[in-house]
Amino acid sequence: MWGMTAGALTTLGYPIVEHTLDNGLRVISSPDHIAPSVAVNIWYDVGSRDEEQGRTGFAHLFEHVMFQGSAHVASGQHIALLQAAGAVVNATTWFDRTNYFETLPTGGLDLALWLEADRMATLLDALTQENLDNQREVVKEEKRQRYDNVPYGDVMELLNTLTFPPDHPYGHTTIGSMEDLDAATLEDVHDFFRRHYVPNNAVLSIVGDVEPEDAFERAEIYFGHLAAGAKPPKPDGGPLGPLADMPRTEASDKVPADAVYFSWRLPARGGRDFDALDLAFSILGHGQTSRLHKQLIRSTEHAEGTGASTMGLIGGNSFGFSYARARDGVSPEQLEQETVDVIDQLLNEGSSEEELRRAKAQFERHWLHELARVDSRADALGEYATLHGDPQLINSRIAEITAIDNGDLQSAMQQWLRPDQRATLIYRQEAE
Numbered sequence: 059m060w061g062m063t064a065g066a067l068t069t070l071g072y073p074i075v076e077h078t079l080d081n082g083l084r085v086i087s088s089p090d091h092i093a094p095s096v097a098v099n100i101w102y103d104v105g106s107r108d109e110e111q112g113r114t115g116f117a118h119l120f121e122h123v124m125f126q127g128s129a130h131v132a133s134g135q136h137i138a139l140l141q142a143a144g145a146v147v148n149a150t151t152w153f154d155r156t157n158y159f160e161t162l163p164t165g166g167l168d169l170a171l172w173l174e175a176d177r178m179a180t181l182l183d184a185l186t187q188e189n190l191d192n193q194r195e196v197v198k199e200e201k202r203q204r205y206d207n208v209p210y211g212d213v214m215e216l217l218n219t220l221t222f223p224p225d226h227p228y229g230h231t232t233i234g235s236m237e238d239l240d241a242a243t244l245e246d247v248h249d250f251f252r253r254h255y256v257p258n259n260a261v262l263s264i265v266g267d268v269e270p271e272d273a274f275e276r277a278e279i280y281f282g283h284l285a286a287g288a289k290p291p292k293p294d295g296g297p298l299g300p301l302a303d304m305p306r307t308e309a310s311d312k313v314p315a316d317a318v319y320f321s322w323r324l325p326a327r328g329g330r331d332f333d334a335l336d337l338a339f340s341i342l343g344h345g346q347t348s349r350l351h352k353q354l355i356r357s358t359e360h361a362e363g364t365g366a367s368t369m370g371l372i373g374g375n376s377f378g379f380s381y382a383r384a385r386d387g388v389s390p391e392q393l394e395q396e397t398v399d400v401i402d403q404l405l406n407e408g409s410s411e412e413e414l415r416r417a418k419a420q421f422e423r424h425w426l427h428e429l430a431r432v433d434s435r436a437d438a439l440g441e442y443a444t445l446h447g448d449p450q451l452i453n454s455r456i457a458e459i460t461a462i463d464n465g466d467l468q469s470a471m472q473q474w475l476r477p478d479q480r481a482t483l484i485y486r487q488e489a490e
Contacts, residue, residue, distance in 0.1 A: 068460055070453040072429060074439065075270040077277075081286040082258025085277040086439045086449050087270035090432055096266035097433040098170040099159040100178075101440035103261075104254035106234065107153050107227035107293060107373050113242065115197065115234020116250045118151040122193045123247075124158060125149070129180030133189065136173055143169055146433070151232050154372050155444055161433040164267040168276065174262075175280040178255055185251070187244050194239050201233050209313040210485060217321045217379055220305045220481035227295040227373050256287030261443045265436035296374025298323060300479040310486040315362060315383045316390040318397055319483040322378040324474055327370030328446050334462050334470040335368060335378065340417040341409050342366040342401065343380050347416060350382060353400050360388045360396060372445050378475075390484050398477070405475055408468045421459050 075087045106117050127133040140147045145162035160170050205211040215231050222229040262281070264273040301323045325331045343350045343366025354361035366380035380401070384393045409417075428434040429452060443449040 068457040070429065070456065072435065072453055073270075074449050074453070076443075076449060077270075077274045079257065079278060079282050081282065081284055082256075082289075083277070083281050083284075084261045084443055085274055085281075086261065086263045086443060087268070087273040088263070088265040088432075088435060088439060089267075089269055090265060090435075091267050093432075094164045094267050095161060095432060096164050096167050096170075096264065096268055097159065097161045097436040098167070098174065099157060099263040099265070099433070099436035099440050100174055101155050101157045101261045101263075101444040102255060103259045103444050104156055104290075105152050105154045106230065106232040107295065107371075108254065108290070109230075109234065111225060112238055113246060113250070114230050114238045115232075115236070116239075116242070116247065117156050117254075118232050118234060119193060119197055119239060119242075119247070120251065120255070121149045121151045121156055121158075122196055123185060123189065124177055124181060126189045126193060127184040128177040129183040130176050131173065131184075133184065136177065139169060139173065140166070145170065153228055153232060153369075155441075157437065157440060159433065159437060161266075167264070167268060168280075171264075171276055171280040175284065178257065178260070178281070179284050181255065182248055182251060185244070185248065190242075190244055190247055194242075197233070197239060198236055201236060205233060209311070210317065212309065212311075213319060213381075213483070213485065216307060216309055216483050217319060217377075217481070220307060220483065221301065221321045221323055221377055222295075222298075222375075226298075227293040228371060228375070228377070252287065253290045256289075257281060257284050258286045258289055261440045263436040263439040263443075263449075265439065266432040293373065297326060298375050300474050300476070301481055302478070304478055305481040306483075308484045308486060310488050312488050313485060314487070315385070316388075316393070316487050317381060317383045317485040318390050318394045319379060319381045319485065320397070320401070321481045321483070322475060322479060324368060324376040324378045325470075326372050326374055327376050328372065330458075330462065330466060331470045331473070332368070332370060332376055333459060334466040335474060336370070337414065337417040337421070337459070337462055338404070338409065338467050338471055338475070339366045339368050339378055339380075340420060341413045342404055344417070344420065349400050349404060350380065350397065354382055354393070354396060358396065360385055360393055364397075390486065394482065394484065401475070402477060405471050405477075408464055408471075411464065414462075414464055414467065418459055418462070422456050425456060 143166035149158040350364035363383040369377040439449040
């Protein structure tokens, strides 16, 4: 399955075969006969960055609407039919994409493909005012449960505002504005679907107990008759340079502890600089061996939780952040300074070889674990085909990460993580 170099896994060998239908739908097959199951995963090249000003939240709205029926499937039956066939079903929305996926016994492959094709072709037949109103309320309730009524639930929205201009494609969260959703007409929503939910704006991955020729033949049967559309243009969001002027804001709510958040504007994913920064953020704040954890939790015991991570995006820039939550009696100002000290030490002194090896090993372990499962492999194939144009990249990712050295980390950090290139959010605990 994979090649070995210098005693470490570097290049994987998952079989990947691709075929594009006449209507532009890219179909990717990766056979795996270890179990009688198959994963179907469709990535649409539309996310919250594709939304217009005043029309935010549409991509996420469709994550819900797409399960409300189509010309030949009654409302609520899409999930019911798949679950009756033994499937696990879900969908997600992100800044750069929306994807829909199911994993089920191989005998259910035709059902899964028919259902996906029927809603791509005929969703608008079932998208009535009643359905739209119903799903709007579902989204509002989700916002209340996941953003409004949970501790620190508005952090991502606040960090977005600090990191990107308000009119930038990444300047709003995927949940969008409830005012925009309320103002949306049925025709607005229909237009959004017609623009983005077309075969030539999608990638279909079929992974598991099926041979490529069979997968492509079935894809042709169910999707081949669908008409292509005019592929929508992508918004121009940059690339922007690193943050400047050290933007800063404060928030308060009934949260368990005071907290300090930093955010950085990073280069787009897909290049060596982003990979180097991703490893740097892992060294800074991923797990119990990270610098933030060792200094603020184990050494000074001034924080009860720490972390740092990147969000790899493709529209010109990515995003990085760190956080620390204060223990009782520790002021956020003190915790901010101690966090700054840890970050600046990494910036000025660089990482050790041991830290870099550990970060690479963490990436490799996670990557191998994900690709070993047919469902997450199907997702990764759709991801790399949609965002980077080449599903074969999943086999070379470990080699790309292995090639990063401390010089790459130092160079990227000096360009993007200098002290005057971060934003700060202080989140204070409201008195009971």
